[in-house]
Amino acid sequence: MLGKDYDGQDCSLARTLETVGERWTMLIVRDAFFGVRRFNDFQAHLDIPRAVLTERLNGLVDDGILIRVPDPDHAGRHVYEMTEAGRDLWPVVHALLVWGRRHRHSGSRVYLHAACETELDDGGACPACGLTPEPEDVLSAPIVKSRREDAVAVALRARHRLLEPLAT
Amino acid sequence: MLGKDYDGQDCSLARTLETVGERWTMLIVRDAFFGVRRFNDFQAHLDIPRAVLTERLNGLVDDGILIRVPDPDHAGRHVYEMTEAGRDLWPVVHALLVWGRRHRHSGSRVYLHAACETELDDGGACPACGLTPEPEDVLSAPIVKSRREDAVAVALRARHRLLEPLAT
């Protein structure tokens, strides 16, 4: 990946970036947290060239972030699901969201601890419980309607738990 | 940056990636936390093409992550220093380091709370004090000697505070 794999940088940050550092990859991971699981849904929501999406999804599968599993509803198709290693990227995604919210523009959704519906703090912890919830226990709650009108953007207007498959 | 700036992704994560999502950028930021401040030091430590380094440093300056200030010791030269917005990237850098350490290879240094020399937990907090130290109060403590022999890699073999200028 990335042309030349940051050879010689023996640092765990460089190793991480070899997996999630390419253009589009982190947005695919974000969408996977949002519950996107099908090729065309990623494509429609990200406006990513199909060839690149294929390459990135294969890369993420090879690197153990996603698994491709048969779609129970449609023979011959499959969906991309997040692995444990993928879920462990939640702190990275959250840290990027927090920085952007503070320094770029004020975010279009908030993230709540599903158990008590308290907004997570910048460290990803629930200020009420003191716990740092796993992504499965985080609720995405939109506060501004996005301008996009693709099926995924529309489905994302509802409050829902991370990693819960989106109904599109 | 990034060819096409993730147009239409009105999400703070996409906005963040427009600033730090390109190849090399995050490694430059990491090195800036390590105290690297001069063009040739970045170049030597990263093995990045000089033209690309110029482009990235200018981008980071334009985006308010670094500032270019006159070098007090050498007329006509300057150094790149981290801004407040740059410091706020520490949680992102730390999250990437933590993921790589867990899922790729077991890191070559640990990060300690300078005040009590306790190793930070995965959330970046000090388990002893309960505080989440600012990067200035984090100590980088090498545990494995890197294979690299450039001046920066050598200087990084000593324990030091983040953001403290490296003596090279």
Place this chain on the structure above:
DNA sequence: CAGCCGAGTTCAATCACCGAACTCATGTCA
């Protein structure tokens, strides 16, 4: 059986990245 849909693959043009060589201002030493 004709057409649709999801999930890709192929392809030419464009853009970014690479490494090596070149520039140019300052600093150092004889």
Place this chain on the structure above:
DNA sequence: TGACATGAGTTCGGTGATTGAACTCGGCTG
């Protein structure tokens, strides 16, 4: 003062990645 070194870039030809549009293919759907 002249010769050379060093830091910080710039320039440039070649290579590899990204883009958007068009094409393929297998499983439904009517």
